[in-house]
Amino acid sequence: MANNKKLVEAITSMEEDFAQWYTDVVKKADLIDYTSVKGCMVIKPAGYAIWENIQHELDRRFKETGVENVYLPMFIPESLLQKEKDHVEGFAPEVAWVTHGGLEPLQERLCVRPTSETLFCDFYAKEIQSHRDLPKVYNQWCSVVRWEKTTRPFLRSREFLWQEGHTAHATAEEAEERTIQMLNIYADFCEQVLAMPVVKGKKTDKEKFAGAESTYTIEALMHDGKALQSGTSHNFGDGFAKAFGIQYTDKENKLQYVHQTSWGMTTRLIGAIIMVHGDNSGLVLPPRIAPVQAVVIPIQQKKEGVLDNAYKLQAQLKAAGIRVKTDDTDKSPGFKFAEQEMRGIPVRIECGPKDMEANQAVVVRRDTREKITVSLDNLAEEVQKILDTMQVEMLERARAHREAHTYTATDYEEFKSIVEEKPGFVKAMWCGCKECEDKIKDDVQATSRCMPFEQETLSDKCVVCGKPAKKMVYWGRAY
Amino acid sequence: MANNKKLVEAITSMEEDFAQWYTDVVKKADLIDYTSVKGCMVIKPAGYAIWENIQHELDRRFKETGVENVYLPMFIPESLLQKEKDHVEGFAPEVAWVTHGGLEPLQERLCVRPTSETLFCDFYAKEIQSHRDLPKVYNQWCSVVRWEKTTRPFLRSREFLWQEGHTAHATAEEAEERTIQMLNIYADFCEQVLAMPVVKGKKTDKEKFAGAESTYTIEALMHDGKALQSGTSHNFGDGFAKAFGIQYTDKENKLQYVHQTSWGMTTRLIGAIIMVHGDNSGLVLPPRIAPVQAVVIPIQQKKEGVLDNAYKLQAQLKAAGIRVKTDDTDKSPGFKFAEQEMRGIPVRIECGPKDMEANQAVVVRRDTREKITVSLDNLAEEVQKILDTMQVEMLERARAHREAHTYTATDYEEFKSIVEEKPGFVKAMWCGCKECEDKIKDDVQATSRCMPFEQETLSDKCVVCGKPAKKMVYWGRAY
Numbered sequence: 001m002a003n004n005k006k007l008v009e010a011i012t013s014m015e016e017d018f019a020q021w022y023t024d025v026v027k028k029a030d031l032i033d034y035t036s037v038k039g040c041m042v043i044k045p046a047g048y049a050i051w052e053n054i055q056h057e058l059d060r061r062f063k064e065t066g067v068e069n070v071y072l073p074m075f076i077p078e079s080l081l082q083k084e085k086d087h088v089e090g091f092a093p094e095v096a097w098v099t100h101g102g103l104e105p106l107q108e109r110l111c112v113r114p115t116s117e118t119l120f121c122d123f124y125a126k127e128i129q130s131h132r133d134l135p136k137v138y139n140q141w142c143s144v145v146r147w148e149k150t151t152r153p154f155l156r157s158r159e160f161l162w163q164e165g166h167t168a169h170a171t172a173e174e175a176e177e178r179t180i181q182m183l184n185i186y187a188d189f190c191e192q193v194l195a196m197p198v199v200k201g202k203k204t205d206k207e208k209f210a211g212a213e214s215t216y217t218i219e220a221l222m223h224d225g226k227a228l229q230s231g232t233s234h235n236f237g238d239g240f241a242k243a244f245g246i247q248y249t250d251k252e253n254k255l256q257y258v259h260q261t262s263w264g265m266t267t268r269l270i271g272a273i274i275m276v277h278g279d280n281s282g283l284v285l286p287p288r289i290a291p292v293q294a295v296v297i298p299i300q301q302k303k304e305g306v307l308d309n310a311y312k313l314q315a316q317l318k319a320a321g322i323r324v325k326t327d328d329t330d331k332s333p334g335f336k337f338a339e340q341e342m343r344g345i346p347v348r349i350e351c352g353p354k355d356m357e358a359n360q361a362v363v364v365r366r367d368t369r370e371k372i373t374v375s376l377d378n379l380a381e382e383v384q385k386i387l388d389t390m391q392v393e394m395l396e397r398a399r400a401h402r403e404a405h406t407y408t409a410t411d412y413e414e415f416k417s418i419v420e421e422k423p424g425f426v427k428a429m430w431c432g433c434k435e436c437e438d439k440i441k442d443d444v445q446a447t448s449r450c451m452p453f454e455q456e457t458l459s460d461k462c463v464v465c466g467k468p469a470k471k472m473v474y475w476g477r478a479y
Numbered sequence: 480m481a482n483n484k485k486l487v488e489a490i491t492s493m494e495e496d497f498a499q500w501y502t503d504v505v506k507k508a509d510l511i512d513y514t515s516v517k518g519c520m521v522i523k524p525a526g527y528a529i530w531e532n533i534q535h536e537l538d539r540r541f542k543e544t545g546v547e548n549v550y551l552p553m554f555i556p557e558s559l560l561q562k563e564k565d566h567v568e569g570f571a572p573e574v575a576w577v578t579h580g581g582l583e584p585l586q587e588r589l590c591v592r593p594t595s596e597t598l599f600c601d602f603y604a605k606e607i608q609s610h611r612d613l614p615k616v617y618n619q620w621c622s623v624v625r626w627e628k629t630t631r632p633f634l635r636s637r638e639f640l641w642q643e644g645h646t647a648h649a650t651a652e653e654a655e656e657r658t659i660q661m662l663n664i665y666a667d668f669c670e671q672v673l674a675m676p677v678v679k680g681k682k683t684d685k686e687k688f689a690g691a692e693s694t695y696t697i698e699a700l701m702h703d704g705k706a707l708q709s710g711t712s713h714n715f716g717d718g719f720a721k722a723f724g725i726q727y728t729d730k731e732n733k734l735q736y737v738h739q740t741s742w743g744m745t746t747r748l749i750g751a752i753i754m755v756h757g758d759n760s761g762l763v764l765p766p767r768i769a770p771v772q773a774v775v776i777p778i779q780q781k782k783e784g785v786l787d788n789a790y791k792l793q794a795q796l797k798a799a800g801i802r803v804k805t806d807d808t809d810k811s812p813g814f815k816f817a818e819q820e821m822r823g824i825p826v827r828i829e830c831g832p833k834d835m836e837a838n839q840a841v842v843v844r845r846d847t848r849e850k851i852t853v854s855l856d857n858l859a860e861e862v863q864k865i866l867d868t869m870q871v872e873m874l875e876r877a878r879a880h881r882e883a884h885t886y887t888a889t890d891y892e893e894f895k896s897i898v899e900e901k902p903g904f905v906k907a908m909w910c911g912c913k914e915c916e917d918k919i920k921d922d923v924q925a926t927s928r929c930m931p932f933e934q935e936t937l938s939d940k941c942v943v944c945g946k947p948a949k950k951m952v953y954w955g956r957a958y
Binding site for chain 1: 512514515516519520521522523524527528530531547548549550551552553554555556559572573574575576577578579580581582589591598601602605606617621622624626637638640
């Protein structure tokens with residue numbers, strides 16, 4: 001296979017060049033391919049299957065809280081995009097414009113949705129009349145387009161896949177509650193399924209979403225110490241409702257504006273998985289999100305009974321609900337091991353004639369390379385235990401990494417030197433002024449990642465200007 | 480609720496105005512809403528949930544045959560679209576063109592994909608080098624855009640949702656086999672899940688897909704006697720492979736062109752379900768595709784114990800795997816019945832104080848209105864039986880309707896009068912010439928729907944020109 005030759009070439013080590021390591025893994029784990037469409041990628045089967053698992057897990061969690069899925073058009077008329085002033089300012093510079101339909105110029109330009117607040121508002125304005133029509137808790141799975149100048153697979157591409165939830169509520173309290181509820185679902189999903197710890201908090205005004213009253217975020221720390229915004233949940237208050245005239249009659253028959261939220265997660269999460277768990281042999285997938293959780297690799301497979309035994313083990317594991325494949329190709333075992341490692345399959349199960357004689361198999365964990373000899377009598381049970389342990393330990397390891405790379409600064413010189421020399425999160429106090437955020441950005445290219453829900457008082461002064469501090473903030477360089 | 484007022488207004492009867500009946504059902508069963516984007520619709524929760532079930536059922540069937548899902552860009556550079564001559568001629572007049580990204584004009588226009596053959600070919604040209612890279616059996620779920628002049632919800636809209644499978648094979652035989660395999664999956668899905676019988680056959684050259692060597696189709700008959708093309712599967716031979724240079728080295732190390740197929744099904748199927756099964760009270764959903772299969776409607780729900788009993792029945796049905804809801808709103812039972820009928824929920828389960836005393840409930844089928852008194856001791860089992868029977872009988876009824884509206888003509892005057900006076904399929908012999916197809920189109924606005932796999936010899940002469948007949952064709956007016 002043409003791909004094999006590429007695979008055995010070593011990937012760049014992450015210590016040498018993290019960005020190149022990332023690009024190598026993305027390509028050699030066969031997640032994506034580049035296309036003739038600049039800034040857009042093909043998500044290949046191994047990558048798309050991860051997205052399908054993300055979709056499946058999130059969608060189930062959404063529906064348990066009453067979310068219903070819908071589908072809105074991919075086009076937004078220019079006049080609609082312009083209805084909410086902050087929103088259009090945020091997005092207009094980076095949208096793709098359709099100007100012709102068939103052979104004719106359009107009367108009004110349409111942009112390809114960069115996000116669908118305006119369409120949902122247009123829809124809700126017609127749909128909502130009475131308090132009995134509330135709440136609306138809708139979500140859609142779709143692709144969106146943002147005309148980015150520099151792009152990187154999964155992290156920043158001109159088109160990406162996501163879900164966008166858009167809700168409308170009778171009261172401000174209910175909207176706030178939904179905003180936080182969805183952030184909590186995101187955080188729980190990241191920790192429990194992706195084995196990726198996150199910091200939950202609120203964005204500063206400078207960093208919040210265009211048109212939002214408040215934006216909440218979950219921030220994860222990548223292996224190189226850079227932060228990645230992994231999901232956001234916005235409370236719009238009644239700003240969009242006023243711009244679009246979304247009103248309902250309450251129980252006293254008075255006209256009221258609705259309160260709205262939106263929240264989204266994207267294929268960016270796949271980039272996060274790579275950068276939180278990957279190593280110099282390639283991808284490492286947490287078992288709960290891995291499309292293939294175990295691969296059976298027969299040793300000396302030409303010997304009688306070895307392949308049949310491999311298929312038997314595969315059948316046993318499959319029956320126990322483990323996502324499993326057998327690599328029965330004519331590649332060498334060593335090559336198959338390297339491929340399993342590159343693709344991040346959580347465990348491989350080696351079984352040759354000697355193992356068969358001893359009624360055993362060797363299970364090798366992708367993350368620690370630990371080799372565990374397991375009796376064939378309870379293989380499925382043992383493999384499931386190993387997968388469960390691996391899931392837990394991957395989260396613990398990622399959390400330990402984040403904690404080891406979370407620093408505290410109470411002095412601006414110290415702050416700057418940490419950002420420059422020790423990649424990670426820096427916790428520091430802040431006065432609440434945009435000027436101090438701007439100064440940090442100018443000086444060391446770090447941004448406020450969030451004002452965490454779990455506040456600490458590190459000092460009573462802003463780390464930049466020394467004025468009274470209002471909030472403790474996580475700062476960092478970010479993707 | 481604002482919607483209720485609209486609901487109780489009777490919908491237009493299908494005998495009076497079928498097109499208006501269709502539009503009424505689509506709106507009042509709450510499947511879609513119109514938008515500010517001309518020709519595009521919002522698919523609302525009740526509509527989208529049907530699509531999710533279609534996706535789920537089809538995707539499972541695809542994967543059982545080795546299909547893998549991927550995602551390709553939504554944009555196609557103009558130069559790429561133009562590589563295959565017939566294909567671009569077919570699609571260029573009806574695509575949407577992106578000419579600006581952000582504030583800048585693009586160097587090359589991009590069209591929003593109307594279908595993705597050209598993108599898959601571009602991808603495969605890089606991906607496929609050796610016979611060991613074959614076959615590629617990829618599919619994507621996405622939306623596509625065709626700039627139609629006149630649009631109707633689900634049946635013809637500027638943007639619609641679909642799946643498009645694109646495969647590449649070493650041999651012509653294997654490609655043909657896959658083409659037919661997918662057509663059979665489509666036909667089986669329509670009959671078993673949608674309770675919609677279809678005629679399987681091949682399109683004439685005039686009706687085949689732009690760029691295909693042969694197009695296979697499944698054709699269904701709607702209640703008004705018009706045909707609806709419900710799924711197509713195309714064999715491209717090596718035409719696209721030659722245009723895009725998709726070659727592999729075979730086992731003898733010789734360069735060969737691949738053979739390709741594509742196949743798709745769309746949200747159009749929701750239109751088909753409406754027009755095959757619906758009646759003058761609204762939608763009728765086959766149980767296997769219905770998002771809600773049963774609704775429990777408590778009678779005299781303010782009486783003690785009635786609501787609790789309804790929830791108990793709901794829990795029993797849910798535990799048995801039936802998709803069930805309870806309508807515990809303060810609407811009248813009569814209104815709830817009308818709503819269940821409008822939304823096409825397969826059965827309603829009425830249970831009031833007298834029923835409780837008698838340890839029974841009344842199950843009412845949506846399709847026949849049959850009322851079946853069932854003991855509460857085995858409610859779930861009985862409801863499941865009723866749903867199963869309903870599924871079978873809906874298919875039988877649709878088949879009987881199709882058979883009653885399938886005619887035979889051996890004489891052209893007879894042929895024309897059938898098309899004009901008896902809406903349905905007309906089977907007639909054909910010489911194989913485009914001129915005869917054109918004449919039929921001009922004379923009575925009917926088209927060749929397909930050359931069915933099950934051929935019959937009705938006469939030895941073409942029904943139009945009297946020359947020797949080559950094929951028996953299903954003709955009809957179509958959506």
